[in-house]
Amino acid sequence: MAIECERKYLNVDFAQVRDRLKAVGAVCEGRHFESNTVWDLPDGSLRAAQKLLRLRKQCWDDGREVYRLTLKLKLQDGQGCKVRDERELSIADGAVMASVLEGLGYGILFRYEKVREVWHWQYANEAVEIVLDTVPFAQVVEVEAPAACMEAIANALGLDAATPSTENYHALHSRWRAERHLPPQADFVFSPEEARSLCAWPVR
Secondary structure: OOEEEEEEOOOOOHHHHHHHHHHHOOOEEEEEEEEEEEEEEEOOHHHOOEEEHHHHHHHHOOOEEEEEEEEEEEOOOOOOOOEEEEEEEEEEOHHHHHHHHHHOOOEEEEEEEEEEEEEOOOOOOOOEEEEEEOOOEEEEEEEEHHHHHHHHHHHHHOOOOEEEEOOOHHHHHHHHHOOOOOOOOOEEEHHHHHHHHHHOOOOO
16 A cells, blocks of 8 residues: 655656766666456446546566555645555556456447556655656656655756656547547557557557
């Protein structure tokens, strides 16, 4: 169990952020393609209670495949950051876990995908994770760090001019579609061609 404190930054230049990350001594863990399914009961009770149950598959650029099951509990006031109680465990077999969830009466609420580049930085004795996310509708930098350090980290990485957000990707996607007068759609996934162009390693 952990308290997750994060903030997204929109309208960013990945190349500039990478240069800043290298300059401050951050270390890149690598890139992976992410497939996510969000689950709920038929009555929608998890969503109504602001809980998120997610099954995630990561296909890393070094050939690893990692599965994680995550439960995120209700949002807390985070001083301009998104703060949630996150409970996560590694899963050996994602297909088996999906069948367990189905057997318990859960169904898939929506699916989404991203390509994620993960960086780690030790800032003022705090472990900070910075990820560069490419989703089908945007490029986003996400910083996970203590709220008290967030502004200083953003300044150090040149993110102070970017647009900050505490919305999740589902909300950002919904707003993106509404601004373009597109019909509502919960899923946001890459086409096979897009996935191949983004990743030089097998992803599905």
